[in-house]
Amino acid sequence: MISTEQNIDKRLIAILEQVSDPEIPVLSIMDMGVVRSAVIEDDIVNVEITPTYCGCPAMDVIGDDIKKALKDAGYQSDIDLILHPAWTTDWITPRGRKALEDYGIAAPLDAEADKDVLLNGKRIVKCTNCGSQNTRLVSQFGSTACKAQFQCDDCQEPFDYFKCLK
Amino acid sequence: MKNENLYNYILGIADNSLILGQRMGELCGHGPSLETDIACTNISLDLFGQVRSYFQYASKIAGDGRTEDDIAMLRKERDYKNVLLVEQPNTDFAYTLGRQFLFDVYHLAFLKELQKSTDLTLSVIANKCVKEVSYHERFSSDWVKRLGDGTDESKEKMQTAINDLWTYTDELFHQTEADKTMVAEGIGVDVTKLKDSYYREVSQILEEATLQVPESKYFQKGGKQGIHTEYLGYILAELQYMQRAYPNMEW
Numbered sequence: 001m002i003s004t005e006q007n008i009d010k011r012l013i014a015i016l017e018q019v020s021d022p023e024i025p026v027l028s029i030m031d032m033g034v035v036r037s038a039v040i041e042d043d044i045v046n047v048e049i050t051p052t053y054c055g056c057p058a059m060d061v062i063g064d065d066i067k068k069a070l071k072d073a074g075y076q077s078d079i080d081l082i083l084h085p086a087w088t089t090d091w092i093t094p095r096g097r098k099a100l101e102d103y104g105i106a107a108p109l110d111a112e113a114d115k116d117v118l119l120n121g122k123r124i125v126k127c128t129n130c131g132s133q134n135t136r137l138v139s140q141f142g143s144t145a146c147k148a149q150f151q152c153d154d155c156q157e158p159f160d161y162f163k164c165l166k
Numbered sequence: 167m168k169n170e171n172l173y174n175y176i177l178g179i180a181d182n183s184l185i186l187g188q189r190m191g192e193l194c195g196h197g198p199s200l201e202t203d204i205a206c207t208n209i210s211l212d213l214f215g216q217v218r219s220y221f222q223y224a225s226k227i228a229g230d231g232r233t234e235d236d237i238a239m240l241r242k243e244r245d246y247k248n249v250l251l252v253e254q255p256n257t258d259f260a261y262t263l264g265r266q267f268l269f270d271v272y273h274l275a276f277l278k279e280l281q282k283s284t285d286l287t288l289s290v291i292a293n294k295c296v297k298e299v300s301y302h303e304r305f306s307s308d309w310v311k312r313l314g315d316g317t318d319e320s321k322e323k324m325q326t327a328i329n330d331l332w333t334y335t336d337e338l339f340h341q342t343e344a345d346k347t348m349v350a351e352g353i354g355v356d357v358t359k360l361k362d363s364y365y366r367e368v369s370q371i372l373e374e375a376t377l378q379v380p381e382s383k384y385f386q387k388g389g390k391q392g393i394h395t396e397y398l399g400y401i402l403a404e405l406q407y408m409q410r411a412y413p414n415m416e417w
Contacts, residue, residue: 054294055215083219084290086297119304139201140305141208145298149201165297 007037012045015073022061023144026103029062033091036082045070045077050087052165053145089165104128105147106161114164118148127152128159172285173227174247174344175354177237178390179280180220181248184238185398186269187213188405189256198259205305206262212298219291235416239409243399244392247342251334253389253398257327260313260320264327267306271367272338274303275360284352307371314375321376328372329380336385338364 008016016035021027029035029049037048047066051059063079070077089108092100097107106125108114116122118140125135132154142149147160167173190210197203221234228237251269256262277299280292313324339361341349348354369379388394408415 051215051294053212053215053298054219055211055213057211083294086290086294119308139205140301140308141201141205143204145208145211149204163301 009038009040012038015069019065019069022058026099027096031093031096045075047077048080048082050082052087100162101128104159108162108164111164111166125150125161127157129157130155167228169227171344171347173224175348176220176224178247180217181246182252183213184217185248186252188401192256209302216295223287239406243394243402247392248389249337250386250389250395253395253401255397260323260327263306263309264331267310268331268335270303270306272364274299276355279355311375314377325377328377332380332382333386337387340387340390342390
């Protein structure tokens with residue numbers, strides 16, 4: 001059985017936290033939960049990253065950015081893309097969720113509530129601009145595959161909602 | 167090739183997503199509204215991402231230097247094993263969503279079973295894809311209901327699309343030789359077992375959409391054997407253009 005736990009060498013954490021998601025620059029890849037392991041073996045860092053969505057075009061860039069950040073810190077590295085265990089929005093850290101909200105993207109709700117807002121038109125997603133829950137779904141797919149489009153009916157702000165993936 | 171059945175089996179799965187992804191991608195910049203345009207291209211992107219995982223695995227199994235790009239873009243028409251359903255054109259938005267809906271219901275049920283495969287790589291890919299395809303299925307069935315239970319015109323168009331596409335649904339449940347071998351080995355999914363629940367679920371959504379469930383029992387087949395409708399050649403002409411015009415080019 002492959003572990004769902006992260007395995008990251010303490011010496012590498014600060015370096016990896018410098019690398020951000022190219023599509024959501026306020027969010028570090030560590031807070032996103034896409035780095036599953038980073039270990040130093042014979043002076044080479046082996047990093048395993050997992051995609052949020054299969055077709056996520058950011059993965060290649062993230063891999064390159066990690067390599068560069070590690071190189072700047074004096075490490076050679078190998079990056080592996082792994083699919084298992086599959087990424088889930090539960091891996092976004094509390095700090096990551098806050099960064100998303102500050103950036104104008106509503107953080108994912110739990111699976112049940114997610115279904116309610118995307119399928120049953122329930123108004124519970126909090127507007128990232130004014131905090132009202134009087135918001136409605138505009139489209140189940142937003143500017144990227146991981147997000148849906150919403151609009152606030154109080155302040156009229158359009159915003160993205162990060163869909164729950166479990 | 168040592169494991170030709172597994173190779174063919176993977177291609178059979180992946181080609182459906184590849185061709186459907188290409189069809190949905192055609193709507194990039196041509197969707198009926200900005201939101202639906204983005205939704206269709208996002209679905210397309212999901213499907214292409216899934217295809218990459220399958221083809222990377224197939225390339226490893228082939229073990230003769232064939233890359234994922236070669237497999238995706240350098241085969242001839244008869245070597246593509248996708249079902250006829252996914253190559254049907256974007257006649258109008260009802261056809262696009264009807265095609266997506268009829269495939270999504272199957273795709274989701276198929277992936278749920280593939281998660282149980284004894285082949286670890288396939289089960290891992292299925293586990294990843296099932297999450298994405300759940301969203302596709304929600305999106306397409308939602309639209310079938312919205313258009314079916316909408317205006318007189320949207321209802322008529324949705325019904326026409328479903329009636330026309332219905333003839334391609336039975337093929338989803340046909341077994342190829344590779345299928346049979348893989349099912350026997352515990353790797354593949356026995357699609358014949360998905361048929362009853364598929365038609366039950368599709369009928370239920372069509373009824374919710376106040377649409378008629380087609381009664382026709384005449385079905386088309388051939389895609390799984392590489393015998394395609396006239397549409398596939400044109401899809402491939404566009405899909406393969408860059409690799410044919412500029413051989414071995416890379417991003």
